[in-house]
Amino acid sequence: MRGIFATFCLTMALTGMASGAEINVRSGAHPTFARIVLDVPEGTNWTVQQGASGARVTIDNHADGFDISNVFDRIDQTYVEAVEADATTLDVKFGCRCLAQVYPSGPNMIVVDVAETDQPFQDDQPVISTTALQFVGDQQLQFSQPGAISDPTDLPAPMAVPELDLARNVTPSPLPAQIIEPQYEDQSDSLNMAQQKLAEHIGLAATTGILRANRQWESIPDRLQRPQIDTRVFDVPAPAETVDPSNELLNGNLRISTSRDVSDAAMNTLATSTSSGARCIDPSEVQVQNWEGPAGFAASIAALRRELFSEFDTLEAMTAVELARTYLHYGFGAEAQQVLLMSPKLASENRALVDIARIMEFGFSGQDSYLANFVDCDSDVALWAILSIENLQPTATIDSSAAIRALSGLPIHLRHFLAPNLSKKLLVYGDQDAAAAALRGLERTSEPLPSAGELVKADIELATGDVEAARTRLEGIVASNDQQSAEALIRYVDTHLEAEQDIEEDIATLVEAYAIEMRNDPLGEELQRTHVLALAKSGQFDAAFHAMTDGHANSDVQVTDTLFSSATVLLARNADDATFLEHAFAAMTARSDRMSVRALMHLAARLTRLGFYTEAEELFSTRPDMPATKEYRVLRATVSLGLEKPREAMAFLGRLDGEEPDRLRARAREMSGDYEVAHELYGTLGDDDGQRQTAWLSEDWQRLLETNEPVLGAAVDVASSNLDLSTDVEGMLGRTQDALEESGQARDAIQQLLQVNDFLGEN
The missing domain is CATH 1.10.287 (Helix Hairpins)
Structure with missing residues (x-):
C-alpha cells in the first residue's frame, strides 16, 4: 500500500508540471469523421467543453500553446471548419451539425473525433461531451446484473452513463488514473463502478485496435447461451509462443489481444499511414523477391499443383497462395490470377496478390485497385501501389523514392519488365528525375536496355527538350522491329509534326504497313491517325484525306474531327494553292462547324491571303462561338477591309495595340475618307508611301506634302x-x-x- 501511495504522489507531482513546449496537433481523415490528435506529456490533465458550434479542449498547467500548422494537411473542412488555439486551450470549430467524442489514447495522446449527429442543441447551449467510447459491433457492450437470469432472450438494457456535474459545465479527463479506495458497504455499487471502468477500458481497446471483432462467431451454434465476455481473458496471458485454440470459441464475438501479441516490427509497420489516413499494409504482402520456389520454377510449380486440392477435392488455401506467389515471382500474372480466383474467399483475403497479378498481366490493376490506396507508403508497397494505377494524376501524393528502392530489390527479370512501366508512370506524373532513376538501375547491368525502356528514355529526352537524341533513339527502336517499334514510329512522326519538319514518303508507307497489320490492336487507331498525318506532312494531301475518310468511317466522331482538324492545319500551311483550294472548299462544306478553332483560323487566314474574303467570312459565320482573341479580331478586320467594310473593321480592332492593328486601322481610316488621321497613323508606322498617298488625297495636301517629295x-x-x-x-x-x-x-x-x-x- 505504501508503494502504491508513493506512485500516486509521484504521478500527481508530474501532472502538476507545465509541459514546457508547444503541444503538437495532428489530424487524420476517415470516411465518416475527422480526427484531431494532441500529443501531450504523460499524466496530463485536461477538460473538454462543447456546444453546437464547436468544442474547446483545455490543458491544465499548460501555457505554451499548440502547434496547429499541420492540422489541415490530411483533412478537409467537411467536419472541422477551423482550429484555433491560445496558450492553454484548443478550439475546434465544427463544419457541420457535429458532435465531438474526446478520449485518451495511450498515455501521451488525446483524441478528438468529430462526426455528424442528430442530437438536438437548444439555443446553442453547451453540451457536455462524455468520455464514453465507441464500441465495435452492432450492439453496445452489456453486462448481466446480479441475480439476473441467464436466459439469452432476457438481456438487460445498455448501461447508462453516470450523470455529470452540469454546474461545472466540463468533463474531467480520466487521466491520470487515481486509486480510490472503495468506501461503499453495498457490494452492488462497487460492481457498478467496476463495470463502468471495464467498459471504458474495453472501449479504449476497441478504438485503438487491440480489441477487434471475431468474424467467425456465426459458426458457433450456442453463442447466445454463453456470456459475452469470458472472465478467463483477464488472467495473466500465456506466452506469445503458446496459443490456446479454444479461446476463439470461448470468447464469443470478441478476440482479445495485448501488446505482447504484436511484434515490434509489426507495431512499426502498423504505425505508418498514408496522407489520407489509411494504414499501410505489411510490406511482406508484396515482397515478390522473397517468393522464389525452393526447387526452381518447374519443380516448385509441379509440387504445389499436386497439393492444391485435398483428397476430398477441397481447395487448400495456403497452398494456393504459395502457388500464386511462386507464379508472381517469375512474372506469370495470368496464371497467378487464375489460381487466386478459384475461390471468392481466397481472392478477397489476398487482394494485394490479385492486384500484383493484374499488374504483371495488364500493366495496371484496374479501377477497383486495392493497392492504389497506398501510393505514399514508405515501403515496398509504394512500388506496386503506383504500378496499380493506370493513369497516375499529377495531384496525387506518392513516395517515388520508396518505389525506386523497392524496384532495385527485385530480380533482374522482373526489373526488365517493371522498370519501364514505373518510369513511364512517373514521367506522366511529372517527376522526370524519378523516371530517369527508375531506368538507371537497368542501364548499369550487363544486359542491354529493353526496347520498352529505350522508348521511355526517348520520352524523357523529349520532355527535357533533347529532341535530336530522342529522334535518334526512336529510329533505333523502329529499326529493331520489336514490339515497341510501332509506338516508337508514332513518336517519331509526332516529333516532326511538332518541329514542323517534313517527313519522307517511305515513313508514311511504313506507318501504313503497321496500321494495316495492327488494325485490330488497341494501338491500331493511333497508327491510323499517324498514317494520315504522315501522308499530309509528306505532301500527299490527296492520299491523306482519302485515307482519313476510308480508315475512320466507323470510328468515334470526336477522334475523326480532331484528326481532320490536324490535317487541315497541315493543308493550310504546306499545300500549293490549287490543292489547298480543292480540299478547303470541301472542308468548309463538310466539317466547318466541328473543326477546331486552330484549324479554322489557319483555313480562314489562307483564304484571306488568296483574296477569298467572302468565303472566309462565311467560314466564320458557321462558328459564332469563336474566342475573341487578338489573332481572331485582326483576321476578321482584314476580311472586313477586303470586303470594303472599314467601319466593321474598326469595330473588330477596338483598342488593340501593336503594329499590325495600327496598320489595319490606318487602312480603314483611309478607306473611309479620313485621310489626315490615316496620314498620321502611317507616319507613326514609318510608312512613307502610305503617308504620301493619304496626304495627296487629303484636302489639305499642300500642307501635308513637302516640296522635296518625289513626283508630288x-x-x-x-x-x-x-x-x-x-x-x-x-x-x-x-x-x-x-x-x-x-x-x-x-x-x-x-x-x-x-x-x-x-x-x-x-x-
Missing part, C-alpha cells in the same frame, strides 16, 4: 507659286519669261503625275 513635290511647288500679273511695261519680258518657265514646270509636273497613275490609283 513638284506639284506642291507649282501650286504654291505666285504669278506676277503686273501690267507695267517695265520688266514685261522678264515676267513673260518667268511665266513660260513656270508653265513648263507645271506641264512637267502634270506629266509625271500621269505617269505614276499606278501610285495614285484611280485618284
